[in-house]
Amino acid sequence: MAKKKKKDEESGSSNDWMTTYGDMVTLLLCFFAILFNPVLEDEAVLQAISDYFSRYDWGYSLSVGRMQPAGNIIADFPSQTRGRSLADALRRAVSLYNPEIRSNRVRVTQDERGVVISFASDVFFEPASAVLNMEASRGVLLNLAILLSSEEVDGRKFRIEGHTDSVGIDPSGPWVSNWQLSTERALSVLYLLTDLGVSESRMQVAGFGSTVPISTNDTEQGRANNRRVDIVIIDDAHL
Numbered sequence: 001m002a003k004k005k006k007k008d009e010e011s012g013s014s015n016d017w018m019t020t021y022g023d024m025v026t027l028l029l030c031f032f033a034i035l036f037n038p039v040l041e042d043e044a045v046l047q048a049i050s051d052y053f054s055r056y057d058w059g060y061s062l063s064v065g066r067m068q069p070a071g072n073i074i075a076d077f078p079s080q081t082r083g084r085s086l087a088d089a090l091r092r093a094v095s096l097y098n099p100e101i102r103s104n105r106v107r108v109t110q111d112e113r114g115v116v117i118s119f120a121s122d123v124f125f126e127p128a129s130a131v132l133n134m135e136a137s138r139g140v141l142l143n144l145a146i147l148l149s150s151e152e153v154d155g156r157k158f159r160i161e162g163h164t165d166s167v168g169i170d171p172s173g174p175w176v177s178n179w180q181l182s183t184e185r186a187l188s189v190l191y192l193l194t195d196l197g198v199s200e201s202r203m204q205v206a207g208f209g210s211t212v213p214i215s216t217n218d219t220e221q222g223r224a225n226n227r228r229v230d231i232v233i234i235d236d237a238h239l
Contacts, residue, residue, distance in 0.1 A: 088152040089233050090115050096143045106140060113159075114235035117144065121164075121185065121227040128173050130184035132192060141189070144231060145196035153233055159204040160193075161230040162186035165223035166210040183207025189229055 093108045093115060100106035107118040124137040132141075148158055162182030175181045186205045194200050215222035 086110075086115060086156075086233065086235060089147070089150075089156075092150060092152050093117055093147055093233075096147055097140070100140060112235070113232050114156075115233040117147075117231040117233075119189075119229045119231070120224070121229060122224055124229070125185055125188075128170060128175065128181070130181060130188050132188050141192055142196065145193055145198055148193065148198045148202075148231075148233075157202055157204065157234045158198075159206060159230075159232040159234055160186040160189050161212075161232060162205075162207045163212055163226060163228050163230065164210050165226045166213070166217040167223065178209035179207055181207075182209050185229055189231070 090108070090110055094101065097106045097108055097117070101108060105120055105123050107116075109116050109118070119137075119140065124133055124140075125131065126133065147153065162185040164178040164182050166178075169175050169177055169181065175184075183205065184207075186207055190200075190203055190205055193203065210217070210226065213222075213226045214228075215225035217223050217226060
């Protein structure tokens, strides 16, 4: 009788390994689902996920920015709440601009500055002009005003950054330099967003001229990529 009972116990315990195996398969499924999520295609976000899995422990957050000590459970950490909010903003931006992203009129990425929404200047401005082409940009900027007024970015600051290619300014034109042109284009976007109800006190403006290229200036396509206006939803670490 004792031998039969022992045999039954051994037989019952032989399947215990399946619980651990099932947990591992579920975690792998979730991990690859994250990797194939088109919202998380940005390198900074994927790196944060990779770092999290490599050092899994209490006290770490998927937020790319700094984390403040709170002495409470991890779900209550301020940095995690802010990081989740920024991830929500990224998803909302990708959703709002999906058609424009597919047509290369808008790019949505994330880097150390925060969530970055890039508008191709050639679509929204005439060459050497800082006047917005309202016919081409109205829908895109209306969606931008909706995003910047949404609860996903509540309490955050925004920076409007103007950029040009490296081609010199026409001396007979209205601009002294690419610095001035890039700044005036950023200001045009700010004025319109203000008219659409976005709080002016939450916005900053910067003109970088041709000093921050994202592509080579040796080709026409590269120069077109560099002519842009970036809207940055600023991460806490870069306020």
